[in-house]
Amino acid sequence: MLFIIPLPALIPAFSYNMEILKNISLKNYNTFGVDAKTAYFRELSEEKELPSLLHWIEKNRIPYYLLSGGSNVLFVDDFPGIIIQINIKGIKKIDESDDHVFVRSMAGENWEDFVELCLKNNWGGIENLTLIPGNVGTSPMQNIGAYGVEIKDSFHELQAMELKTGIIKTFNRDQCQFGYRDSFFKNEGRDKYMILSVCFRLSRKKHILNTTYGVINQELDTIGIKQPGLYDVANIIRSIRRSKLPDPAELGNAGSFFKNPVITQEHYDSLKSKYPEMPGFPDASGNIKTAAAWFIEKAGWKGYRDGDAGVHKRQALVLVNYGKAKGYDILSLSETIQKSVKEIFDVYLEREVNLIGPSNYQKAI
Numbered sequence: 001m002l003f004i005i006p007l008p009a010l011i012p013a014f015s016y017n018m019e020i021l022k023n024i025s026l027k028n029y030n031t032f033g034v035d036a037k038t039a040y041f042r043e044l045s046e047e048k049e050l051p052s053l054l055h056w057i058e059k060n061r062i063p064y065y066l067l068s069g070g071s072n073v074l075f076v077d078d079f080p081g082i083i084i085q086i087n088i089k090g091i092k093k094i095d096e097s098d099d100h101v102f103v104r105s106m107a108g109e110n111w112e113d114f115v116e117l118c119l120k121n122n123w124g125g126i127e128n129l130t131l132i133p134g135n136v137g138t139s140p141m142q143n144i145g146a147y148g149v150e151i152k153d154s155f156h157e158l159q160a161m162e163l164k165t166g167i168i169k170t171f172n173r174d175q176c177q178f179g180y181r182d183s184f185f186k187n188e189g190r191d192k193y194m195i196l197s198v199c200f201r202l203s204r205k206k207h208i209l210n211t212t213y214g215v216i217n218q219e220l221d222t223i224g225i226k227q228p229g230l231y232d233v234a235n236i237i238r239s240i241r242r243s244k245l246p247d248p249a250e251l252g253n254a255g256s257f258f259k260n261p262v263i264t265q266e267h268y269d270s271l272k273s274k275y276p277e278m279p280g281f282p283d284a285s286g287n288i289k290t291a292a293a294w295f296i297e298k299a300g301w302k303g304y305r306d307g308d309a310g311v312h313k314r315q316a317l318v319l320v321n322y323g324k325a326k327g328y329d330i331l332s333l334s335e336t337i338q339k340s341v342k343e344i345f346d347v348y349l350e351r352e353v354n355l356i357g358p359s360n361y362q363k364a365i
């Protein structure tokens with residue numbers, strides 16, 4: 001159960017030499033642009049500040065949440081505790097061989113800035129992951145992926161601080177237990193670690209480009225590029241993304257709101273007989289990965305708008321905030337869509353976006 005003591009009883013933050021802001025709007029800290037408030041807010045720019053901050057939280061027994069780029073969260077309501085915004089910066093090449101380079105980025109670096117830096121240096125592996133909103137530190141949590149590539153493909157290791165002990169641990173690829181939009185940090189490791197930095201193993205030459213997804217090869221042919229480089233692939237993906245996905249700076253959203261559902265072959269066959277055009281691809285487990293966007297569109301929700309909460313006009317998997325939608329409005333729309341897709345297709349759409357609401361506040365440790 002959530003335990004909150006009355007705010008006036010809080011120990012003054014200055015006893016830990018830290019400035020803690022009060023009653024802050026989170027509008028600029030989440031890509032949905034939801035105007036939720038947090039009782040306390042602290043930007044963390046040095047990892048060494050974390051233990052004393054956690055101590056302060058423990059003493060005051062308020063809930064806390066570690067926020068990164070805010071690109072995969074929905075603040076359902078105002079937050080009664082402290083938001084710690086991870087803003088630790090720095091990128092460093094730490095090793096290289098003939099073919100590879102090992103590059104470490106601190107958690108608070110913007111993902112797209114990191115991609116651009118890699119492209120500029122001709123370091124290959126993450127070019128398909130261009131324009132994904134968010135920061136480097138959360139990229140391994142949900143194993144971000146797009147256009148046939150996931151970060152696990154070029155991931156080397158990460159460092160994370162165990163919140164309970166303050167001990168810094170290194171996790172290799174196996175220990176991260178990557179899956180589709182999934183990792184150790186979304187399961188057993190949930191709420192137990194703060195990712196401090198991520199190290200990638202990137203190619204320096206003989207890049208292995210992945211151009212098989214969708215229309216990438218077709219676009220390369222149209223432009224007449226026979227031997228594409230990293231920028232060619234990135235630029236094609238940038239234009240595909242810009243044509244389909246809304247820019248959070250212009251229209252609040254958190255990318256795909258749901259995961260693509262995986263269903264049994266039997267279920268797929270029965271749906272396919274009714275809807276021959278329904279997309280689906282076998283996955284490693286022998287089941288079929290289907291397209292959440294297709295179900296949502298087929299159920300009639302694409303372009304739907306209720307007040308300021310809506311479903312994007314060009315990509316049905318993306319819920320949007322036209323301006324003043326509250327977290328509850330977006331949550332409620334998402335639940336209506338889940339119910340509708342379940343009723344029509346007997347398919348459950350699992351949320352990809354993290355809800356920050358009364359039911360899942362992280363208690364003081």
Ligand code: EPU
Nearest residue numbers: 146147255256258259260279291293294297314315316317
């Ligand atoms: N589709 C529809 N209606 C739509 C959009 C798509 O029927 O409104 C169908 C398409 O026809 C296609 C299928 O759905 O057959 C897949 O569409 P798309 O290639 O656009 O990708 P997606 O499965 O909807 C996933 C990721 C995206 C990523 C793209 C490209 C998830 C949950 N989403 O979307 O990731 O950019 O593939 O690789 O896996 C994100 O995670 O925030 C994100 C945007």
